[in-house]
Amino acid sequence: MAKTLIDKIWDAHTIRTEEGGRCVLYIDRQYIHEVTSPVAFAGLVSRGIGVARPAQITATADHNIPTENQHLPIAEEQSRKQVETLTENCAAHGIELFGVGHPQQGIVHIIGPEQGLTQPGMTIICGDSHTSTHGALGAIAFGVGTSEVEMALASQCIIQSKPLTMRILVNGELTRGVEAKDVILYIISQISASGGTGYFIEFAGTCVRSLSMEGRLTLCNMAIECGARGGIIAPDEVTFKYLGRVEPQWRDLYSDSDAAFDKEYSFDAADILPMITWGTNPGEGIAIDGKIPADADPKALSYMGFEAGHQVIGTPVDYVFVGSCTNGRIEDLRLFASLVHGRRKAENVVAWIVPGSKKVERQAREQGLERILNEAGFELRQPGCSACLAMNADKVPAGKLCVSTSNRNFEGRQGPGARTMLSGIAVAAAAAVTGKITDPRKIFQL
Amino acid sequence: MIPKFTTLTSCAVPLPVENIDTDQIIPARFLKATERAGFGDNLFRDWRYAADGTLPNPDFPLNNPCYKGQILVAGRNFGCGSSREHAAWALADYGFRVVVSSFFADIFRGNALNNGLLPLQVGNEFLAKIFSEIADNPAAELEVNLENQTITILSNGLSEHFEIDAYKKKCLLNGLDDVDYLVSLAPEIKNYELCNTK
Numbered sequence: 001m002a003k004t005l006i007d008k009i010w011d012a013h014t015i016r017t018e019e020g021g022r023c024v025l026y027i028d029r030q031y032i033h034e035v036t037s038p039v040a041f042a043g044l045v046s047r048g049i050g051v052a053r054p055a056q057i058t059a060t061a062d063h064n065i066p067t068e069n070q071h072l073p074i075a076e077e078q079s080r081k082q083v084e085t086l087t088e089n090c091a092a093h094g095i096e097l098f099g100v101g102h103p104q105q106g107i108v109h110i111i112g113p114e115q116g117l118t119q120p121g122m123t124i125i126c127g128d129s130h131t132s133t134h135g136a137l138g139a140i141a142f143g144v145g146t147s148e149v150e151m152a153l154a155s156q157c158i159i160q161s162k163p164l165t166m167r168i169l170v171n172g173e174l175t176r177g178v179e180a181k182d183v184i185l186y187i188i189s190q191i192s193a194s195g196g197t198g199y200f201i202e203f204a205g206t207c208v209r210s211l212s213m214e215g216r217l218t219l220c221n222m223a224i225e226c227g228a229r230g231g232i233i234a235p236d237e238v239t240f241k242y243l244g245r246v247e248p249q250w251r252d253l254y255s256d257s258d259a260a261f262d263k264e265y266s267f268d269a270a271d272i273l274p275m276i277t278w279g280t281n282p283g284e285g286i287a288i289d290g291k292i293p294a295d296a297d298p299k300a301l302s303y304m305g306f307e308a309g310h311q312v313i314g315t316p317v318d319y320v321f322v323g324s325c326t327n328g329r330i331e332d333l334r335l336f337a338s339l340v341h342g343r344r345k346a347e348n349v350v351a352w353i354v355p356g357s358k359k360v361e362r363q364a365r366e367q368g369l370e371r372i373l374n375e376a377g378f379e380l381r382q383p384g385c386s387a388c389l390a391m392n393a394d395k396v397p398a399g400k401l402c403v404s405t406s407n408r409n410f411e412g413r414q415g416p417g418a419r420t421m422l423s424g425i426a427v428a429a430a431a432a433v434t435g436k437i438t439d440p441r442k443i444f445q446l
Numbered sequence: 447m448i449p450k451f452t453t454l455t456s457c458a459v460p461l462p463v464e465n466i467d468t469d470q471i472i473p474a475r476f477l478k479a480t481e482r483a484g485f486g487d488n489l490f491r492d493w494r495y496a497a498d499g500t501l502p503n504p505d506f507p508l509n510n511p512c513y514k515g516q517i518l519v520a521g522r523n524f525g526c527g528s529s530r531e532h533a534a535w536a537l538a539d540y541g542f543r544v545v546v547s548s549f550f551a552d553i554f555r556g557n558a559l560n561n562g563l564l565p566l567q568v569g570n571e572f573l574a575k576i577f578s579e580i581a582d583n584p585a586a587e588l589e590v591n592l593e594n595q596t597i598t599i600l601s602n603g604l605s606e607h608f609e610i611d612a613y614k615k616k617c618l619l620n621g622l623d624d625v626d627y628l629v630s631l632a633p634e635i636k637n638y639e640l641c642n643t644k
Contacts, residue, residue, distance in 0.1 A: 015631070015638045020612030024631060026638055036530065038480035049629060064478065078478035085480045129529040129553060143553055145531035147560035147624070155628035157635055160556065161611060193465060194523040197552055227526060229552050281465050281526070299463070389474040389528075398497065410469040410527060412492045416499070 002256035004165045005234050006200045009140045009253070013123045015157065022159050028122040029056055030152045031108045032095070034086040035063045035391070036127030040150035041089040051093040053156045058117055059090050059097040062107045063391045067354050067381035070100050079392065093153075106357020106383045109133040109325035113217060114359055116243055120235040120250040125152060130325045130407065131230070132223040136216035137243070138235035138253050140200070143224060163229045164198050164262040167255070169205035172269035177446035179335075180215030181327060181405065181424030183207070184222040185275035185285045191265060193283035196228030199263060202255060203233050207269035213242040214331035221326045222407050225282040274440055277409045277422040278306050284409070288427055288439045289313060303411055304419050312421070312437050319402035320351045320432040321414070322425065323381075324388040327405035328356025330363045332425050333380075337369040339429035339444050345377035346435030352394055353378050354386040378432070390415045403431040449562035450621035454543055455589045455600070457515035459507050460580045466520055467527035468554060472536040474528075485532050486539030512584035516543040519576050523547075525554025525565075534561045544590050546597065548573040559614045560624065566590060566597060572606045575599065592618060 003011070014023045032040075037059070044050065051057065064079035074080035083100065090097040098105040104115060109130050112118040120138035125131060127149040134141035148158045168187060188195075201223050203216075211219065216233050223231030233239075234254040240246040255261075273287035279300035286292060289311070292301070296308040306312065322328075322336050333355060345351055353373060355361040361383055364370050370380045387394040388406035390413065396402045398417025405428050409420040423431075426440035433443070440446060476488040491499075493506050502509045518537065524547040525533060534557040537545060544564045558565040568576070579586045579599050589598045592615065598605040610618075617623065628635075 012642075015634055018613040019616075020614070022611060022613045024628070026635065026642075035477050039482045039531075042481065043625065047625065047629075052632075052635075063474075076478075082478055082480060127529060127531075129527065131529075143529035145529055145534070145553060145557035145560060147531060147557065151625050151628050154625050155631065155635060156639075157628050157631070159613070159624050159628065163552075193526060194549060194551070197523070197526075197549070227523070227551055281467070389469075391474045391477065408467075408469070408527060410467045412473055413469050416473070416475075416492055417497060 002259040004255040004259045004261060005202055005232060005253055006140065006163070006165045009121055009123065010162055018159065022161050024157050024159055025123060026157055027125050027152050029058070029117060029124045031112055031124070031126035031131070032057060032059045032149065033063055033108050033128065034061050034082040036146050037089065037149055038082065038085045039146050040153055043150040044153055049154055051095065051153050054094040056156065057095045057153070058112070059086060059095050060105055060108050060111055061086055061099050063385045063389065065100050065384045066393050067352070067384045067386045070382045103358050106359065107325045107328060107385055109221065110328055110356035110360065113137060114357060119243070120239060120253050125158065129224045130221050132228070133217050133221040133325055135220040135223065135230050135232035136213065137239055138232060138250070140230065140232065142230040163200040166196060166199040166201045166228065166263040167261040168201055168203050169264070169266040170203070170207040170269055171205040171266070172207055173210070174207060174269050174272065177274050177426050177441045177444070178272050179424040179426060180211050180218040182272055182275045184219050185277065185282070185422060186272045187267065188222065188226045188283045189275070189285040190267065191226050193225060193281040194227040196223065196226035199228050201228045201231045203231055208233060209236065212331060213238055214329045217329065218326055222282065225407060274424065274427050276312060276427055276437065278304060278312055280304065280409055280411050282407065282409060282422060285422070313439060315401065315437045317349055317403050317431045317436055318400040319396050320349055320428050321387040321402055321404040321406060322428055323352065323354030323356060323386050324406035325356065326407045327425060328354060328360065330360050332405065333360065333364050333369050334367065335425045336429050337372040339426060339440070340376040340378065340433055341372050343376055343433045345432055348435045349432055351378050351432050352381060352387050354381045355383045357383050387414050389413060390418070403428050403437070447621050448560065448617065448623050451543065451562055451564055451592050451618040453589065453591045454516060455587055456517050457585050457587050458517035458519045458546070458576070458580055459513040459515060460577055461507055461518060461520045462577050464521035465523045465526055468525055468530050468533040469527055471525070471533040472530065477530060477532050482535055484539065485536035486541070489536040489540045516541055517546060517588055517590070518542045518544070519546045519573070519580065521547065522549040522570070524550050526551040529553045531557040531561070534558045534563050538563045546573070546576065559618070562618060562621070564590065564592065564618065566608050568597060568606050568608060575604055
């Protein structure tokens with residue numbers, strides 16, 4: 001029978017199916033971090049059991065850590081304790097840890113792909129919703145809760161119902177100044193922040209194929225933002241080149257041509273413009289030169305201080321954040337640096353430019369990006385989740401407006417009362433140098 | 447082990463807001479504990495308290511003395527966003543046993559079930575009826591029967607069937623958790639590995 005790629009990988013990892021359809025799913029690789037793992041380890045201890053397959057688990061510290069002066073102890077006591085607890089748990093159970101200062105440390109969803117740990121055909125989980133990122137390499141990867149982290153630590157399996165399958169085709173060529181981030185913000189604006197709930201999405205089509213691996217990672221990263229459990233892209237030469245190798249069975253990882261999906265959408269790349277969100281969920285996005293919908297949610301408008309039917313162009317910006325598991329890769333920093341090259345950061349803007357990993361940080365230095373950034377009035381910080389979720393010191397103050405290349409614009413996401421507008425790199429760069437929401441196509445050679 | 451769930455009769459707290467994400471249920475800055483207990487204090491923290499974080503916001507339903515009970519009734523797409531299980535822990539720690547909505551985000555639904563908190567999905571119309579009944583009578587009671595998979599508005603007798611998968615229903619009814627079960631499958635898992643390693 002014809003199968004989708006999602007079915008092929010899921011079925012190959014299903015050890016047994018329970019009454020009602022839940023599957024005991026074998027997990028090839030688990031990533032853990034300091035926030036969602038301590039209670040899981042404590043659970044193992046209270047049960048008197050150990051970690052089943054420590055060699056299939058990789059740990060990093062990313063959510064809580066500061067993005068400057070990482071050589072110093074973490075100032076905030078609870079954050080420090082969480083990171084210390086992770087270190088102790090990894091040592092006790094023989095799990096490889098890329099802790100603060102380690103040359104391979106970084107945001108969990110940046111380091112997995114960049115170090116070749118994430119591979120086509122795998123099942124991957126992490127106690128973090130943006131685990132969907134790893135699907136860009138042709139893996140079934142999704143976020144789980146701490147109970148499931150504990151399950152996988154204890155048994156290398158979890159129990160989940162099989163998701164429905166959705167295919168989102170994006171065909172055609174992207175127009176000037178449009179990035180992978182704009183593609184996913186556009187898709188979510190079309191199908192809503194809950195349009196993918198219950199589904200696993202395969203992204204396909206000529207536009208998706210034309211994206212670099214970094215772009216594909218950005219695309220899959222935000223699959224969760226339409227509610228989908230994950231996103232996946234069939235591996236191809238781009239994938240194999242990124243990994244620097246290919247295994248023969250990876251070439252069999254594709255949806256059969258006559259496979260049926262439970263739901264399909266098709267979009268034309270030419271319809272996608274540089275995007276920005278105006279509201280408080282990632283589905284509330286518009287083209288940069290568009291207008292906020294007339295029927296916009298009043299609660300979101302009130303929180304953000306916008307009016308229905310108005311444009312956001314020209315709105316003064318207080319903060320710009322470039323980084324996160326969505327847009328913290330070297331290609332993102334390269335694009336940002338190329339756009340601000342020879343310009344100056346606007347006086348009214350505080351900018352945080354945060355590499356996603358130590359490797360990205362090193363590359364940014366070696367490729368001369370840090371020098372370009374410094375000349376334009378920006379500083380390169382140290383790797384971590386930073387202002388994406390305000391667990392560390394990088395918080396946007398109440399009432400301030402931040403153009404952010406991260407993934408969530410929820411109320412208070414970047415700090416209590418902070419207002420977030422999500423965008424790609426070019427829109428963020430335009431805001432950073434003009435101090436207001438600006439159409440990047442009007443000021444940059446894109 | 448998770449807390450057993452069979453039936454519950456309780457009044458309910460209405461929260462008629464759609465797309466409530468887990469950052470609202472428990473903001474990230476409160477995720478720094480290394481233990482499971484105590485998250486209820488910060489449930490809906492930034493909605494429960496005024497901007498300075500100290501005074502309760504009188505407009506928020508949890509602060510309204512008219513509303514109490516172990517059932518939270520919320521708008522569609524409840525629990526979207528971050529996978530933090532702390533959201534389920536916070537709701538359970540506060541005292542909720544059931545969350546009723548017309549649509550749940552996937553990860554939250556799983557997290558709730560893994561903690562003995564029942565995510566109970568009803569149709570849009572029935573959800574509207576619950577909201578309107580509570581608006582008319584804040585002391586209106588709901589009865590949830592897991593065995594029969596029904597939810598009933600006791601004051602008017604309106605009832606609706608809800609879905610739950612058979613495995614998770616068995617876990618909730620008996621207080622079983624998945625870790626013990628998966629550990630018991632160790633030989634089968636080992637066998638899978640032997641057959642599937644290159």
